[in-house]
Amino acid sequence: MKVTNLDERIHVLDSASNVMTVIKDIALSGLQEEAFYVLDIGDIVCKHQIWKEKMPRVSPYYAVKCNDNLIVIEVLAALGIGFDCASKSEINKVLSVGVDSSRIIFANPAKPASHIRHAAAVGVDAMTADNESELHKIKKLHPSAKVVIRIRCDAEVAQCQLGMKFGCDPIYEAPNLLRLARVLGLNVIGISFHVGSGCRDPPVFYRAIRESKILFDLATDLGFKPYLLDIGGGYPGDKGTSIDKIANVINEALDEFFNTDAVHIIAEPGRFYVASAFTLATSIHSKRSVRGDENSPNSVTHNMYYINDGVYGSFNCLLYDHQHVTPIPLKKGCGKIYPSSIWGPTCDGLDQVVENIMLHDMELGDWIIFENMGAYTLPVASPFNGFPVPKVHIVADENIWHLLKDALPLTEDHFVIGNTPANLRLGLGISGTDTNAWRNSNIELTSSEILADVTNPPTAYIYDYLEVDL
Ligand SMILES: Cc1ncc(COP(=O)(O)O)c(C=O)c1O
Incomplete structure (x- = not known):
């Protein structure tokens, strides 16, 4: 370009x-x-280096919503990172720099129909859902989508809570969504969560990963072959902050519950990558x-x-x-x-x-x-x-x-x-x-x-x- x-x-x-x-x-x-x-x-390159050192198993998918500056996207693309997009126009922006559609997850659990159609047209298959209506919509508009069920697991303290809007209850709702997805013939590939942006409760990641494992097992019992765990965003990014505590909790929980290469772990960091760079x-x-x-x-x-x-x-x-x-x-x-x-x-x-x-x-x-x-x-x-x-x-x-x-x-x-x-x-x-x-x-x-x-x-x-x- x-x-x-x-x-x-x-x-x-x-x-x-x-x-x-x-x-x-x-x-x-x-x-x-x-x-x-x-x-x-x-500063962005330095953050990526820290991420790779602290959480080598977790592939970052940058949350474009956090800062959609074109050079930021190009630099992150050059570093080999994936992208979490919330809308058709974010998808287009990421695709416009030459990123392959397989490196994008459409991580908005409530998507306008035209945006799902667009995702299908450009080959963005991985997308999250947390309710029945969304599953029906995906079935109609992008039946071959790779569906990721987003569950709710809130940090006790976070700068911005998200659970009141997104994420189904892992015990009462998620099993029913998995069953519905099975009936609809959808392809559920995994589980996602977002504990809240600016998380100040590192142990919440342990709880969320444990819940995800239970649902992985249920999905497998239902006949799915889940292989993607998406641990969302929430990592601090200001100068002087550290992701060490969160990374330790995540690494330990992954060792305990997902100690297999068969499961691909991704995250959707936003502020971690860009906060201190500007x-x-x-x-x-x-x-x-x-x-x-x-x-x-x-x-x-x-x-x-x-x-x-x-x-x-x-x-x-x-x-x-x-x-x-x-x-x-x-x-x-x-x-x-x-x-x-x-x-x-x-x-x-x-x-x-x-x-x-x-x-x-x-x-x-x-x-x-x-x-x-x-x-x-x-x-x-x-x-x-x-x-x-x-x-x-x-x-x-x-x-x-x-x-x-x-x-x-x-x-x-x-x-x-x-x-x-x-x-x-x-x-x-x-x-x-x-x-x-x-x-x-x-x-x-x-x-x-x-x-x-x-x-x-x-x-x-x-x-x-x-x-x-x-
Ligand atoms: C679905 C999703 N993923 C990732 C993020 C990025 O979160 P953070 O900037 O806390 O890493 C957000 C932020 O709202 C989000 O809604």
């Missing part, structure tokens, strides 16, 4: 640059007024200093900062995804700190990003950075009140470029190397580059020129903004 729009290409950074210096360059260029994202491809830079366009109380009418008691992205844009995640965000001023503050609040740009009083925080005094044009903004932000954002959804500047270091430049669907054309008029820090000194740094046999690329051997696993993907002196 020929990439023509400069903004959509991956800018290869020289060794002196990183996400933070790019943000600084763009923000302080004097040319940038709008909020913008920097997407670090290395950093948002916003600027202050207006400020209101609330002054005084009765005793000192002239002193500032609270600063209200109005920035160029809000809850109708990227920060919709505060409302829909129950996220908490941490503002990081780009410029090191000094002097007194004030009780402050941060507001989005629209005329709605609901459009508040941070309610109450102590901050140094900032001025119009100052920038505020928000990390971990990759999950459930951009796909939901709207230009309400006429404020544009922030653009994404995509960067990768030289090692990532070496790793991915020939990994289909990525090609050389996806990368920008050397000096360009773009207001990004570029200029690549290729000589002396250590291309070993990203060589990892755990990562299977779709290209034949796969780099091999782990030498130095990447460590540096946590950025410390406080170190940046302006």
Whole structure:
């Protein structure tokens, strides 16, 4: 595929640059007024490496709904990952980059008829269902579908619960669905669940995998040959978080209940892959200093900062995804700190990003950075009140470029190397580059020129903004 729009290409950074210096360059260029994202491809590759190390048996199928940025999809496709799609248009997006339909699961248990017809037409066969009506619909519209019965097993604590909407009861409903599927002549290939997004109850995976095993046995008794266990999403993805505990529980449960290669284990991680890869830079366009109380009418008691992205844009995640965000001023503050609040740009009083925080005094044009903004932000954002959804500047270091430049669907054309008029820090000194740094046999690329051997696993993907002196 020929990439023509400069903004959509991956800018290869020289060794002196990183996400933070790019943000600084763009923000302080004097040319940038709008909020913008920097997407670090290395962060996504690093996450994949972690996934493969921690859960080698589990094949990830990225949940496109979490962030459908085309380069994200292309990078994940290049890494050999599968995809969880919720709709016809997500399926089309994934197919458009050349992913084979067999690498897609249509993991929406309540699908519009036309979307099922479309899945059948393009060869997406694996799909979930959690009710009788859906089974009848699938029988009518895609009779050769590979049906996965989604059960309910909720985490006791999760950022977003899903069980109230999806997943049949594993004891009272799932057996009847299996029997109905048998009567209808459908092909049930396995069981899926989603414990809730942003799961904070690792043992729930044990319970869900145990329930799945019981249903695998029943399905086998009924004459099916189940071979797919889909353990859904729920894995944290912010900087500083870890999937270790969840991975341990999953690995142990798989050993106990599915200790066979005959069962293929997949998962549908969303936020794990993208949350920390996206950093948002916003600027202050207006400020209101609330002054005084009765005793000192002239002193500032609270600063209200109005920035160029809000809850109708990227920060919709505060409302829909129950996220908490941490503002990081780009410029090191000094002097007194004030009780402050941060507001989005629209005329709605609901459009508040941070309610109450102590901050140094900032001025119009100052920038505020928000990390971990990759999950459930951009796909939901709207230009309400006429404020544009922030653009994404995509960067990768030289090692990532070496790793991915020939990994289909990525090609050389996806990368920008050397000096360009773009207001990004570029200029690549290729000589002396250590291309070993990203060589990892755990990562299977779709290209034949796969780099091999782990030498130095990447460590540096946590950025410390406080170190940046302006
Ligand atoms: C069916 C399904 N799979 C996967 C995901 C991704 O979940 P997470 O981002 O928590 O990994 C979701 C999120 O809503 C989902 O609905």
